[in-house]
Amino acid sequence: MKVVTTSPAATRALGARLGRLMAPGDIIALIGGLGAGKTVLVQGIAAGLGLKGYITSPTYLIIKEHRGEIPLYHMDAYRLAGPEELEELGYEEYFFGRGVTAIEWADRIRALLPPEYLRLDMGRVEDGGDEDRSLLFTPYGERYTILLEELKHHVDLGP
Amino acid sequence: MLILGLDTATATASVALVKGKELLGEEILNIPQKTHSQKLLPVLARLLKGAGVQVEDVDAFAVSAGPGSFTGLRIGLATGKGFAQALSKPLSTVPTLDALAYNYYFPGALICPLLDARQGLLYTALYRGERNGPRRQTDYMALPPEELADFFLVGEKPVILLGDGIELLGKALLAQLGERAFIVPAASRLPRASSVAFLGLEALAENPLGDPITVEPLYVRKSAAEINLEKRRAREGPP
Amino acid sequence: MSQLILGIETSCDETAAAVVAGGRRIRSNIIFSQIKLHQPFGGVVPELASRNHIKNINPIIQEALDQAGVTWEDLAGMAVTYGPGLVGALLVGLAVAKALAFARRLPLVGVNHLEGHIYSNYLAHPHLKPPFVSLVVSGGHTDLVHVLGHGQYCLLGQTRDDAAGEAFDKVARVLGLGYPGGPAIDAAAREGNPRAIDFPRAILPDAPADFSFSGVKTAVLNYHNQHRQRGQDINVAHVAASFQAAVVEVLVERTLAAAVKCEVEQVAVCGGVAANTALRELFRIRGAEAGLEILFPPPILCTDNAAMIAAAGYYRLQAGCLAPLDLNAVPNLSLDSR
Numbered sequence: 001m002k003v004v005t006t007s008p009a010a011t012r013a014l015g016a017r018l019g020r021l022m023a024p025g026d027i028i029a030l031i032g033g034l035g036a037g038k039t040v041l042v043q044g045i046a047a048g049l050g051l052k053g054y055i056t057s058p059t060y061l062i063i064k065e066h067r068g069e070i071p072l073y074h075m076d077a078y079r080l081a082g083p084e085e086l087e088e089l090g091y092e093e094y095f096f097g098r099g100v101t102a103i104e105w106a107d108r109i110r111a112l113l114p115p116e117y118l119r120l121d122m123g124r125v126e127d128g129g130d131e132d133r134s135l136l137f138t139p140y141g142e143r144y145t146i147l148l149e150e151l152k153h154h155v156d157l158g159p
Numbered sequence: 160m161l162i163l164g165l166d167t168a169t170a171t172a173s174v175a176l177v178k179g180k181e182l183l184g185e186e187i188l189n190i191p192q193k194t195h196s197q198k199l200l201p202v203l204a205r206l207l208k209g210a211g212v213q214v215e216d217v218d219a220f221a222v223s224a225g226p227g228s229f230t231g232l233r234i235g236l237a238t239g240k241g242f243a244q245a246l247s248k249p250l251s252t253v254p255t256l257d258a259l260a261y262n263y264y265f266p267g268a269l270i271c272p273l274l275d276a277r278q279g280l281l282y283t284a285l286y287r288g289e290r291n292g293p294r295r296q297t298d299y300m301a302l303p304p305e306e307l308a309d310f311f312l313v314g315e316k317p318v319i320l321l322g323d324g325i326e327l328l329g330k331a332l333l334a335q336l337g338e339r340a341f342i343v344p345a346a347s348r349l350p351r352a353s354s355v356a357f358l359g360l361e362a363l364a365e366n367p368l369g370d371p372i373t374v375e376p377l378y379v380r381k382s383a384a385e386i387n388l389e390k391r392r393a394r395e396g397p398p
Numbered sequence: 399m400s401q402l403i404l405g406i407e408t409s410c411d412e413t414a415a416a417v418v419a420g421g422r423r424i425r426s427n428i429i430f431s432q433i434k435l436h437q438p439f440g441g442v443v444p445e446l447a448s449r450n451h452i453k454n455i456n457p458i459i460q461e462a463l464d465q466a467g468v469t470w471e472d473l474a475g476m477a478v479t480y481g482p483g484l485v486g487a488l489l490v491g492l493a494v495a496k497a498l499a500f501a502r503r504l505p506l507v508g509v510n511h512l513e514g515h516i517y518s519n520y521l522a523h524p525h526l527k528p529p530f531v532s533l534v535v536s537g538g539h540t541d542l543v544h545v546l547g548h549g550q551y552c553l554l555g556q557t558r559d560d561a562a563g564e565a566f567d568k569v570a571r572v573l574g575l576g577y578p579g580g581p582a583i584d585a586a587a588r589e590g591n592p593r594a595i596d597f598p599r600a601i602l603p604d605a606p607a608d609f610s611f612s613g614v615k616t617a618v619l620n621y622h623n624q625h626r627q628r629g630q631d632i633n634v635a636h637v638a639a640s641f642q643a644a645v646v647e648v649l650v651e652r653t654l655a656a657a658v659k660c661e662v663e664q665v666a667v668c669g670g671v672a673a674n675t676a677l678r679e680l681f682r683i684r685g686a687e688a689g690l691e692i693l694f695p696p697p698i699l700c701t702d703n704a705a706m707i708a709a710a711g712y713y714r715l716q717a718g719c720l721a722p723l724d725l726n727a728v729p730n731l732s733l734d735s736r
Contacts, residue, residue: 035619060538200723241497372456
């Protein structure tokens with residue numbers, strides 16, 4: 001499923017729709033370069049989960065935990081040189097925990113991702129505006145196929 | 160000589176007090192829900208109190224040095240270093256696999272301590288049981304369980320298995336070993352600080368000064384950062 | 399009772415120990431920076447940082463004692479950072495500190511790293527007295543704090559996305575200036591015109607003490623991409639200077655507005671980004687205009703250090719806040735979660 005958003009606000013709104021559909025144990029792996037809008041999308045997911053407070057960049061701390069009815073575990077794998085470094089941060093508590101996990105720069109720790117997760121490739125749109133972003137969702141596993149089907153009902157995919 | 164042993168290489172935390180050839184006391188807490196940072200010092204304080212020993216009376220410290228969980232190893236080693244520095248006493252680092260093999264060595268047997276190294280790998284080394292202790296036959300290794308099969312092929316000796324990595328061995332390998340395999344009873348299967356302390360005593364008999372205060376854990380696996388950097392340097396050639 | 403506190407700090411990539419007397423006078427301040435180790439990776443690699451902390455922490459503690467000319471018997475207590483920071487890195491300092499304190503029977507206090515930064519100005523300026531407003535600005539934090547007394551803080555505002563120092567790092571990466579980004583952009587900007595490009599200053603009308611630096615980061619990226627697509631070179635010095643001006647202006651304006659609102663006379667700026675020359679210069683000019691005294695620590699106290707931890711620890715110890723044996727690292731610790 002591919003979506004193009006035309007502003008950070010639209011990316012955030014899409015994240016919020018997704019967040020409202022997400023359940024404990026869900027994992028979303030975000031892949032895309034600097035300024036692709038990964039954190040903005042996660043801010044939306046947090047809003048959709050009903051979390052209050054700021055969702056700031058996890059770059060410095062690698063993992064940020066946001067408490068709520070369904071907690072959000074927000075990770076940034078950019079500075080991890082490889083999967084075992086995330087293990088040292090106790091990732092298992094997060095992946096198999098009672099919250100939603102969002103991982104930025106997930107391509108850096110692919111070996112650690114469980115078999116089932118939602119992959120999201122984000123990037124700028126070629127010949128598009130500065131604020132245009134393409135979002136390509138790929139489900140791995142039935143749970144995420146269903147999740148995307150539900151999301152489709154809520155999103156105008158455009159022409 | 161009174162020595163305090165520490166082991167936090169796996170999810171198990173243990174501390175032990177050994178005096179000469181005698182075990183004075185040992186505390187083991189196999190509660191993964193709590194971190195070593197939360198467990199280690201309270202357990203240690205309890206052991207000292209129970210044994211009626213003041214920390215100043217301890218003559219030396221022995222720490223399980225790895226391989227194991229990187230963070231766990233560092234908490235144990237940092238604690239041991241802190242004690243050694245504060246009291247100007249020697250510190251001895253003991254390879255975790257050596258200590259594990261020491262838990263259950265039987266003369267003539269092949270001893271195979273196994274620790275879960277994550278990502279489908281095992282930390283292991285092979286030991287030959289002798290009357291006065293296990294004698295190491297291989298390097299300390301991090302390898303996939305399948306590769307262990309080669310080490311088991313030789314001979315008819317019983318193979319003594321212990322450590323938290325046993326479950327990763329797989330049915331095929333266990334079936335191949337058949338009657339030769341012996342899984343150590345649960346009480347001796349996990350790392351124990353008493354074994355660390357006894358081996359620390361032996362090491363200090365050889366080298367009374369112990370290890371330098373800058374001693375590092377025995378990681379066995381390089382950090383991914385170092386591996387990546389080496390790859391990059393090899394590609395780019397010498398500067 | 400002696401007034402000497404031994405401080406230990408390992409929250410990120412500096413291994414540090416220091417001895418401070420009476421919470422104000424630095425007797426020694428040893429900092430081992432790992433920055434060269436992390437440079438090839440464009441940022442601090444957590445596992446590498448932890449590996450170097452465990453190797454170096456004890457000799458650094460010894461050096462701090464030796465340089466201060468004190469022995470264990472002379473100390474009144476110890477202080478250690480327990481958050482925020484990288485969990486594996488924090489745990490090394492914490493484990494060493496707990497063992498040292500236990501073995502020497504010294505009282506130990508856990509110190510919030512951000513509180514530590516606030517205390518760097520107490521060390522540098524003996525006349526600094528609460529209440530004042532403090533801006534803690536570094537690679538991981540951008541917090542505006544009303545300091546009401548020792549250990550009493552009111553968080554006025556914080557970043558909603560990237561920390562200021564993080565924006566410097568990311569923009570430096572895009573401009574090919576290397577890591578760490580703060581000093582690199584500071585240096586490049588000296589040759590550039592801060593008015594050359596009009597990068598956005600985020601306005602947050604509903605929260606005037608909050609910050610947002612994600613927008614300006616993306617604006618620099620856009621500028622860079624547009625020129626690259628057209629095959630045009632960019633003037634790195636102009637971009638660096640203009641980006642820096644956008645960040646610095648927002649930091650200075652929000653901080654001074656908060657100081658006026660809180661009716662304080664002193665503003666204390668601290669953290670790694672407080673070493674930025676443009677930030678210091680603009681604070682100096684605008685502070686004078688507003689009739690406020692602006693305080694900065696010397697650069698050696700802007701960087702992560704243990705003297706600030708010992709200073710904060712001294713006051714916490716006086717307040718009787720002792721760390722339990724099971725004190726754990728809290729990577730997400732914030733100033734108001736104490």
